[in-house]
Amino acid sequence: MNIVVCMKQVPATSRVEIDPETGTLIRLGAESRTNPYDLYALETALRIRERTGGRVTVLTMGPPQAEQMMQDAYRLGADDAVILSDRKFAGSDVLATSYTLSQGIRMLGIPDLILCGRQTTDGDTAQIGPALAEHLGIPHAAWVGAILKADKKSIEVRQTLASVTQISRLKYPCLVTVEKDICVPRLPSYRLKRETAGRPVRVLGFRDLPETDLSLCGLVGSPTRVESMFSPPENPRKVMLEGDTREKASALVAVLREKKLVEGGEAR
């Protein structure tokens, strides 16, 4: 049983602002961490491996610094780690990112199961997983809240949709994206830390992909373009409530009564 887990390194803080003078972005801080949602995908993979045997490979597209995330994944129990890294991948949107990941997976050989997190904390689209499944031509189930059964042929999953829960069975190969409450990720083990120290992480570039078609990668392969950025506009009708705490509270309650949002007062 081969499992690939897609993980991404994301900025540790989300503090980005627009410089009011130049209208450009300022990012404060360059530290990275593992996308927290992906730890649930990795944990799910490790638990399935415990039952069925096999290998867990972690795959990412990102800068070479993702090596740190991969070492962490080894300490949690991953068997293998592959980083797809190339300047030609710069500026990838959903289409180009999922395409590049699909190429990485084709190169590794299509596994039985691919696991993704629910979303990333920087892109926050929750779209890469299903897009990747489409590139590979395999079925997927997204936002899975529980794995009910996983054997060497198929997986049974439970998803909560808007008004129903659905239990489905998917034969391998397939892709599953997991919810945050699917399991509690384990902590890195000291034994594994010692055992995996110095274990290499494979870094592959554009030239290593099975199809080397530049028009599908990076900026050129990304149909969406950010035309401009702006700060959200200010609301012109705002009312500041003045006075001491009691006065502000009574002014607020008076407004709410006037708008019939709360009961009481002379209005009734």
Next chain:
Amino acid sequence: MTTIHFDAAACNLCRQCIEKCPFGALTLGDEGLEVNEKCRMCGVCVKVCPVRAIRFEQKPSRDPADKSKWKGILIFAEQENGELHPVTYELIGEARRLAAKVGYAVFAVLVGGEETEKNAEELLPYGVKEVFYYQHPGFSGFRADCCADAVADCISQLRPSVVLIGATALGRSLAPRLSVRFHTGLTADCTKLDINPNTDLVQIRPAFGGNVMARILMEYSRPQFATVRYRVMDRAEKTDGPTGRVKRMPVSDAMARSGIEVLKISPLPREKTLEEEEILVVAGRGAKNEEGVALVRSLAEALGGRLCFTRPMAECGLGDGGSQIGLSGRTVRPKLIITCGVSGAIQFTAGMSGSECIVAINSDPNAQIFSIAHYCVVDDLFQAVPAILEQLETGKEAL
């Protein structure tokens, strides 16, 4: 397609671009500036370069779409358990607004089991020109792969310029598969849409993880896919004398074939969802601890509303994730929302800025939340909330 072009001869090595790049995507290599995979095409480098050595360059993509061959707006009318999802009417409302600007018509597509024809007819009074439906027992229950096959069949025949899909659990599975199939762009969770006279869809959403909104375009590819959350757009009104019609589309067995076997569907107990609540009270990180949360909860109870949370509160376990408001939580538009100790980051406000009356309580007069609130209370919530509770009590006594 756009790429970043660097002119080594013009560069004066000032390194401004490298320092100002918010993503650390630029380095100086042997042949000058190198752009790495962290680049998000934000354009800061182009703007800061004093000698204009960096510019965006348009490269024709492999196969730019002929825009005149893609017309109209198609919405995906989602059904679950035999019922239309209410986001459908909002998509129609938004599609009609956009369509009017460029002289387009609005179409809808449904994929489902036996109730599909009936639901297709329900949409006609809302000003949809044609409602295409794919009805087959294999389409009851949700299977992203065959549902995508049916919608793709519709898109290939209709060739719409824009496809709008609800950002629901189903929609978020369907939209990425379709955009890959048509090799085109997708913008998830748009908070605002517009359309240019040349039919390019302007997609606005919070981006880059900060307090920044981005306008996103897909200038070379069609169709243009966007997903929109429930409760973000205005519902369509019924039109006088609707002229649309429904059309049953042939379903081949191959189209209904799926790699997913649905074993069981169980309805969830029907309770009022957060989106349906009229009054919400939000506890942000300013509520600090369990005591603060209990205080904010008592305000929610006194107002007959529901307590909800910001993401940091849900993450640290003080609040439950199901009641998280915002970009990665729920989108709400209640009659009244009171935020207590919430800074008002754009990822939060994206989920509630459409509320009718927004009251903000925050001790920091410069908090972002005050730029979208209608009523601003600059105060310590541990003082202000008890005072408001007291005022609500005295009002009752006067009854």
